[in-house]
Amino acid sequence: MSMEETDILVVGSGVAGSLVAWRLAGQGRKVTILEAGPRLDRSDLVERYRQLVDKDDYMAPYPGEPHAPEAGDGSDYIVENGPDRYGTQYIRGVGGTTWHWAAASWRLLPVDFRLKSAHGVGRDWPIGYEDIEPWYQRAELAMGVAGPDPKAEDLGSPRSAPYPQKALPLSYMDRQFAERLNGNGFQVVTEPVARNYDIYDDRPPCCGNNNCMPICPIGAQYAAEVHVAKAEEAGARLIENAVAHEVLVDAGSRRVAGVRYKTPDGQSHAIAAKIVVLAANGIETPKLMLLSASERLPGGLANSSGMVGRNLMDHPAIAVSFLWDRPVFPGRGPQEMTSVVNFRDGGFRATQAAKKLHLGNVADYRGVTEALLAAGRRGPELDRGIRDRVARKVAISSFHEQLPDPANRIRPSTGHRDAIGIPRPEVSYSIGSYVRDSAAHTRQAYDRIAALLGGTEVTHGEGFTGSSHIMGTCIMGADAKDSVVDGEGRSHDHPNLYIAGSSVFSSAACVNPTLTIAALALRLADTIGRQAG
Amino acid sequence: MTEAARAGIDRRAFVTGGFALGAALFLGGLPAARAAMPLPPLPGGVLDGAAFLALSTRLTGHDDLDEDLGRSLRAALTDAGHGTGLVALYGAVAKAAPDDEAAIAAAAAGQDAAARALLRGWYVGLVRMPDGSDRLVGYEDVLMGAVLADVIPLRSFCGGDPHFWAEPPDLDDLPLRPRG
Numbered sequence: 001m002s003m004e005e006t007d008i009l010v011v012g013s014g015v016a017g018s019l020v021a022w023r024l025a026g027q028g029r030k031v032t033i034l035e036a037g038p039r040l041d042r043s044d045l046v047e048r049y050r051q052l053v054d055k056d057d058y059m060a061p062y063p064g065e066p067h068a069p070e071a072g073d074g075s076d077y078i079v080e081n082g083p084d085r086y087g088t089q090y091i092r093g094v095g096g097t098t099w100h101w102a103a104a105s106w107r108l109l110p111v112d113f114r115l116k117s118a119h120g121v122g123r124d125w126p127i128g129y130e131d132i133e134p135w136y137q138r139a140e141l142a143m144g145v146a147g148p149d150p151k152a153e154d155l156g157s158p159r160s161a162p163y164p165q166k167a168l169p170l171s172y173m174d175r176q177f178a179e180r181l182n183g184n185g186f187q188v189v190t191e192p193v194a195r196n197y198d199i200y201d202d203r204p205p206c207c208g209n210n211n212c213m214p215i216c217p218i219g220a221q222y223a224a225e226v227h228v229a230k231a232e233e234a235g236a237r238l239i240e241n242a243v244a245h246e247v248l249v250d251a252g253s254r255r256v257a258g259v260r261y262k263t264p265d266g267q268s269h270a271i272a273a274k275i276v277v278l279a280a281n282g283i284e285t286p287k288l289m290l291l292s293a294s295e296r297l298p299g300g301l302a303n304s305s306g307m308v309g310r311n312l313m314d315h316p317a318i319a320v321s322f323l324w325d326r327p328v329f330p331g332r333g334p335q336e337m338t339s340v341v342n343f344r345d346g347g348f349r350a351t352q353a354a355k356k357l358h359l360g361n362v363a364d365y366r367g368v369t370e371a372l373l374a375a376g377r378r379g380p381e382l383d384r385g386i387r388d389r390v391a392r393k394v395a396i397s398s399f400h401e402q403l404p405d406p407a408n409r410i411r412p413s414t415g416h417r418d419a420i421g422i423p424r425p426e427v428s429y430s431i432g433s434y435v436r437d438s439a440a441h442t443r444q445a446y447d448r449i450a451a452l453l454g455g456t457e458v459t460h461g462e463g464f465t466g467s468s469h470i471m472g473t474c475i476m477g478a479d480a481k482d483s484v485v486d487g488e489g490r491s492h493d494h495p496n497l498y499i500a501g502s503s504v505f506s507s508a509a510c511v512n513p514t515l516t517i518a519a520l521a522l523r524l525a526d527t528i529g530r531q532a533g
Numbered sequence: 534m535t536e537a538a539r540a541g542i543d544r545r546a547f548v549t550g551g552f553a554l555g556a557a558l559f560l561g562g563l564p565a566a567r568a569a570m571p572l573p574p575l576p577g578g579v580l581d582g583a584a585f586l587a588l589s590t591r592l593t594g595h596d597d598l599d600e601d602l603g604r605s606l607r608a609a610l611t612d613a614g615h616g617t618g619l620v621a622l623y624g625a626v627a628k629a630a631p632d633d634e635a636a637i638a639a640a641a642a643g644q645d646a647a648a649r650a651l652l653r654g655w656y657v658g659l660v661r662m663p664d665g666s667d668r669l670v671g672y673e674d675v676l677m678g679a680v681l682a683d684v685i686p687l688r689s690f691c692g693g694d695p696h697f698w699a700e701p702p703d704l705d706d707l708p709l710r711p712r713g
Contacts, residue, residue, distance in 0.1 A: 049689055053659060053667045169699035198695075208692030217689050331685040333698030363685045369656050369677040373649065378638060379594040382656070383680045390681055 006032040006237075008528065009259055009273035011244045011288065014096020015514055016500035016521040017279030018227035019142065023525035025234035032271060033231065034242040034261050036068040036284070037093035040225070045099070045215040055366070058100050058214040059089050066419035067264040068092040068243055071283070078283070079413050079426040086314065086429040087466035090281055094240055095225035097281070097468070098514065100214040102336040103193040103221045104358075105145045106511035107136050107157035107519075111345050115507045119349040121434070122403045125506040126478040126487035129157070132519050135526075137161050139518035140192075143222040144200040147192030155189060156344065165197045168206060173328035173394070174337040177359050180452050186445075187342040191358070194222035194514075195334055201226065210362065212335040221334075242269070245422050247276060247292040247301050249494070256301075256497045266420045275496045275528060279521070282312070282470030282503035283410050283425045289474070291412050291423065302474075302491040302499075307484050311472035312408040312427065313508040315399030316435050319461035320446040321364075325454025327391035331363030343445075344510055353400040353438035354510040357445065360395045368393060396449065398442050400435045401510040404472045431464055439464070469513050474503040489524040500524050572627035580620050582607065588623045591637060592648060593655050599674035602655070606670045609660040610650055613668075618647030 007030040010017045017033060025031040040062070048061040059072030069077040072089045080086060091097045110129035115122040137160055140147075147163035148155070167190045170178065178188040195212070196205045206220040216223070232238055239261075246260040248270065258272035278285045286309040292301040300308055340357035368389045369382075377385050408430060412423035443460055450458045477483025480492035485504050491497040500521045502513040572587055580588070582600070585607045590596050610619060622644035629636035641648035654660050658675035659667040672678075678687040684702045686692030 046689060050672050051669060053669050055688070169696050171698040172701045175699070205695040207695055208686060208698050209689055210686060210692065211689040215689075218691070327701075329684055329701060331688070332692065332702070363681070363688070365677045365681070366657055370653070373653055373656065378592070378641070378652070379634060382652075383594070383676075386656075386677055386680050387684065390677075391684060 003258065003270045003272050004032075005258075005272040006030050007273070008032070008275045008277065009034065009271060010277045010279055011259060012036075012096065012278070012280035012284070012501070013094050013224065013228050013238065014279065014281065014501070015098050015224040015227075016517050017277065018095070018224040018231055019139075019518055019521040020277050020279060020500055020525045020528075021231035021236045022227045022234060023522060024529060025231050025236035027529050028235075029529075031231065031236040032273070033228070033236055033238045034244050034259065034271075035092075035094050035238060035240050036243040036280070037065055037070075037091070038068075038240050039094045040091075040099060042215065042217070042219060046211075046217045049211065049215055059091070061214050062091045062093065062099065064092060065241070065264065067241065067262070069418055069424075077418070077424055079416050079424055081426060081428040084429050084431045084464070085466070086312070086427045088283070088314065088470055089466075089468045090283070090470070092284075094228055094238065095223050098222065098224045100212075101221075101514065102212055102512070103195045103334070104336060104339075104512040105140065105143060105147075105192045105194045105515040106356075107155070107192075108509045108511065108516055109156050109345055110158070112507055112509040115349070119347075121350060123475070123477065123506045126476060126483075131487070132516075132523060133158070133160060135519040135523040136515065138522050139515055140164055142227070142522070143194040143515070143518060144196060144203070145192050145194050145515070146197045148190040153189050155192065156341070163192060165200055168193070168195065168197050168334065168337070170337050171329075171333040171361055173330055173332070173361060174359060176328055177453075178338055181340065181449065184452055185448065186340050188338050189341050191337055191339050192515075193334065193336075196220045206334055208333045210331050210333065210335060243420065243422060244280065244288050245291055247278070247288065247497070248272075249292075249294065249297065249301070254494050256494050262420050262422065264420070275498065277498045277500055277524070277528070278474075279500040281501055282473045283427075285499060285501060285503050286410055286473040287412050287423070287425050302484055302493045302497055304493050305480060305482050305484060307406065307475055307482060309411055309473050310406040310409045311404035311475045312410055312429060312470070313402040313404060313472040313505070315467040315469045315508060315510060316402060316431050316439070316464040317397050317399060317467050318439050318442055318464055319395055319397040320443070320450070320458065321393060321395040321461075322450045322453075322455035322458040323389065324392045324394055325456070327388070328394065329363075329391050330361050330394055331390075333361055335361050337361055340445075340449075343442075348438075349401075351434070351437065352441065353402065353435045355398050355400045355438055355442055356510045357396055357398045357442070357449075360397060362395070363390050364393050364395070365390055394453075396446060398439075399467055399469070399510045399512070400438050400442070401508050403432070403434050403508075404475060404506070405430070405432065408472075410473055435464075469502065469508070471502040471505040471508050471513060474499045474501075476504040476506050488527045489520060490527070498524055498528065571631055572623065574627070575620065575623060578620060580607070580616070580623055584623060585619070588619070588626060589651060589655060591626050591631070592641060592651060593676060595655075595676060595679075598655065599671070602658075602671040602674045606651070606654040606660065609662075609668050609670050610647070610654065613650065613660050613662050615647045615650050618644050619651065622647045622651070
C-alpha cells in the first residue's frame with residue numbers, strides 16, 4: 001500500500017489532540033492532525049449567536065456538517081438506547097468543544113485518584129496525584145489559568161507553584177454568595193478558570209461579554225484553537241474535514257500502522273504513521289476503535305479487555321432557580337466564578353456521589369420577560385418587573401460523580417449511519433442509585449442555600465441533565481485484563497497506540513475534566529517524545 | 534440601539550425612588566405633544582411603518598423604538614397572520630385617549646393575539662409563526678435588554694473595562710423589590 005506517511009498521527013484537534021501535536025511538533029517530529037470537522041471562525045460564531053432564536057442552545061452556533069454531525073439537543077446523531085438519556089454535546093470542528101465551555105480548570109483532589117482504596121467504590125487510577133502534578137502546572141501555564149492565591153484559598157489540590165494568572169475579581173453577586181454561605185454549612189471558593197485576568201499569550205483580558213458559552217467573542221477565554229495554531233506554526237499539518245473510520249494494524253505485529261479517513265465526498269484515504277494518538281473524545285475515540293475490528297481483532301482495536309466503549313460516565317446535573325431577596329445583578333462578568341466545594345469528598349462517598357455546586361452568572365432576560373408577558377404585564381409595570389426579577393433571579397447547578405459501570409457503554413450503531421456511511425454512536429446509559437441518592441441530598445442543600453439567601457419562588461429542575469463530560473470509555477488501569485490503557489495513556493495491546501482525552505479517566509470525580517485532560521495530554525506527549533527521541 | 538447609545542442612557546434617570554424606572558422612557562414622560570397626540574386614521578386602512586411605530590409606542594410606552602427592528606417586526610407579524618388583527622388593534626387603540634392607560638389596555642385586550650405578538654416582538658425579538666416556529670426579528674435593540682441597559686450588559690457585547698463586574702451597577706440606590 002502506497003500512502004502518505006507521518007511520524008505521529010493525532011486524531012482529533014480538541015484540547016487533548018492540539019496539546020499533543022503542539023508539544024511533539026515543537027520537538028521537530030513530523031506531526032499530522034486529522035480533524036473530522038472544518039475550521040471555525042470566531043466572528044462568524046458570534047454573529048450566528050446573535051441571530052439565534054434560542055440563545056440558550058449552546059450548540060446552535062455550531063451547525064455541524066453532514067460528514068461530521070454533532071451531538072446536541074437538536075441532533076439525533078447519537079442513538080440513545082436508555083434507560084436514561086445521556087444527553088451530551090460536542091463540537092466536531094478544529095479546536096473541538098473548548099469553543100464553548102465555562103473555562104473551569106480544576107485539578108482533581110489527590111483522593112480522586114484513589115477512590116476504591118479510600119471509599120471502597122469505583123476504581124483507583126494507576127497513577128497518583130503526585131505523578132500528574134507537574135503536568136497540571138504545565139497545563140495551567142499553557143492555557144493561562146487564573147486562580148486564587150493558595151495562601152488565601154485552599155482548593156484541596158497541592159500546588160508546586162502559584163497559578164500563572166491572578167484570579168479575576170468575583171462579581172458582586174458571587175461575592176454576596178460567598179459571604180452569605182461561608183460559615184453556614186457551605187464552603188464557597190473562587191473557581192480557577194482559563195480566562196484572562198490580563199493580556200496573556202497575546203489574548204486580551206475578559207471584558208465581561210458574559211458569553212463564555214456558547215462563544216467568547218474576544219478570545220479572552222482559552223480555546224484549543226490556540227494550540228492548533230501553535231502546532232501548525234511548529235510544523236504540524238492539519239487535515240480538516242477528515243473523518244477517521246479505521247485504525248490500521250500492521251500485518252506482522254501488534255503495532256498500529258496508520259488510519260483510514262473519509263472526506264466529505266465519501267472517498268476513503270489512508271495515512272501511515274509510526275505512532276497514532278487517538279484524541280477524538282470519549283465517544284468518537286471508542287467508536288473508531290470498535291469500528292477497527294478485523295479478523296485478527298474481532299473485538300476491535302486495543303480491546304483484549306473488552307472495556308473499549310464501556311464505563312461511560314458523565315457528571316449528571318440537577319439545577320435550581322429562585323429569586324434572591326435583593327438585586328444581585330447576574331450577568332455582570334463571566335458566566336461562572338464560584339463553586340461550593342465541601343461535598344467534593346467525605347465518608348459519604350462510600351454510598352453517595354461526590355458533587356460540586358456552582359452558581360450561574362447569567363441573566364434570564366427571556367425567561368423572565370416571557371413569563372411577565374404571559375401574565376399580562378404591560379407598559380411601565382412590565383419594565384419594572386423585568387428589572388426587578390432579572391436582577392434577582394439566580395440559578396445553581398451541580399456535577400455529580402458517576403462510578404465506572406461496564407454496562408454504560410457506547411457502540412457503533414448497527415442500524416444507523418451518518419451521511420458518509422459511518423455508523424453513528426449508540427449509547428446505553430443508566431444514572432444509578434449512587435448519583436440519585438446524592439442528588440436527593442443536593443436538593444436539600446439547594447433549599448438550605450435558597451433559605452440563606454432569602455429565596456422565593458424556589459424551582460427545582462426536572463430530572464437530570466448531562467454535563468457533556470464524556471469519561472471512562474477507554475479506561476486507564478494497571479491491569480490489562482480490565483482496562484484499555486496504562487498509566488501513560490498507552491494501549492495495553494498495541495505499543496505505538498496512545499489515547500488522549502477524558503475517555504481514559506478511571507474515576508470521574510466531580511469537577512470539570514478539561515485541565516486533567518490537558519495535563520494527561522502533555523504528560524503523554526512527553527512520554528512519546530522520550531520514546532521516539 | 535448601538536452600544537454607544539446604550540452607554541449614553543442616563544443611569545441616574547432610571548432610579549427615581551427605589552426601583553422606579555426613569556420616567557423618560559414611559560408614557561408619563563413622553564414629550565407632551567407626542568403623548569397627547571391621538572393616533573391618526575390609517576390612510577386607506579393600511580398600517581404603514583409610521584403607523585406601526587405609533588401603535589407600538591402607545592402599547593409599549595417606549596418612544597425610542599428602533600425603526601429597523603420595527604420594519605422586521607411588522608413584516609414578521611404580517612407573515613404570521615396578524616395583519617388584520619393589527620389594523621383592528623390600531624383602530625381600537627386610536628379610540629382610547631392617549632393618556633388613558635386603562636383604555637389602551639382594554640383596547641389591546643380586544644385584539645389580544647395581535648397585541649401579545651406585537652409586545653413579544655418588541656421585548657423578546659421573536660414572532661411565533663403559523664408552523665409553531667419562532668422567527669428572530671432582532672436582538673441588540675429589543676426592549677428586554679434596553680430596560681436593563683444600565684444594569685446588565687447585553688450578552689456577547691463587551692460590558693466595560695475588565696473587572697467592572699466586581700461592583701454593583703452605578704445606581705443611586707440599589708433597586709428594591711416592589712413592596713406589597
